[in-house]
Amino acid sequence: MNDPTPPPSVSTRERNRNRALLILIVAVFFGSAIVAGALRFSGWRPAGMKNHGELLQPPGDLRQVVPRLVEGGEYHWNPAERTWRIVVAPPPECAEACVTLSHDLDKVWRLFGHNADHVHILWVGTPPQGALRNRVWNVIEPAPALSAELPGVDEGGAAGAPVYVVDPNGFVILRYAPGFDPGHLRTDMARLLKLK
Incomplete structure (x- = not known):
């Protein structure tokens, strides 16, 4: 009933590339949130909002x-x-x-x-x-x-x-x-x- 063939293995190079891409996405998301928070709490406002x-x-x-x-x-x-x-x-x-x-x-x-x-x-x-x-x-x-x-x-x-x-x-x-x-x-x- 179970398929005896093992799943295809992912090469080390492709696995590292996927991990790097995931880390980059997380860094961009949290990095922009941190920059926005820093600007907000420092009191900076765009010129059009003053x-x-x-x-x-x-x-x-x-x-x-x-x-x-x-x-x-x-x-x-x-x-x-x-x-x-x-x-x-x-x-x-x-x-x-x-x-x-x-x-x-x-x-x-x-x-x-x-x-x-x-x-x-x-x-x-x-x-x-x-x-x-x-x-x-x-x-x-x-x-x-x-x-x-x-x-x-x-x-x-x-x-x-x-x-x-x-x-x-x-x-x-x-x-x-x-x-x-x-x-x-x-x-x-x-x-x-x-x-x-």
Whole structure:
């Protein structure tokens, strides 16, 4: 019933070649996993994955703050609407730099295309003469509770104003120093708008 013929023997050379191939496959698999782990734990990230704004740790919490609109009424965060906010908190002496910033923010907002309706611009205090406003601008009254959650809000002056990104829930997650590149804000916001 059993087949009495022994299985064909494998030559030593072929057996060594097969073992070397198996070791090479295991080394490539585990080697790439080790390299990926080392990169991950060293903090390295591809350039396309880095944000340009300063990531706030911990983020400012505006959920309990209800800003008052200059025109009257309150501005509610409404997380269900999935609306992101760009908050500008200029110092009183910011004039020409803030006019330029208003034009830059309008360009950035327009470049969002079909996602532009998911972004509001909140300007804290009275905009300077000549500032460009679009339909998603909301001018809100300065409030100590609001300023307390915006780190570095006093920086700037005549050089410009800091700009903040607030997520749909009311957390201040990114900060841009006065005089920042508006293209960096656009890039960061475009990534955030993809998170739905």
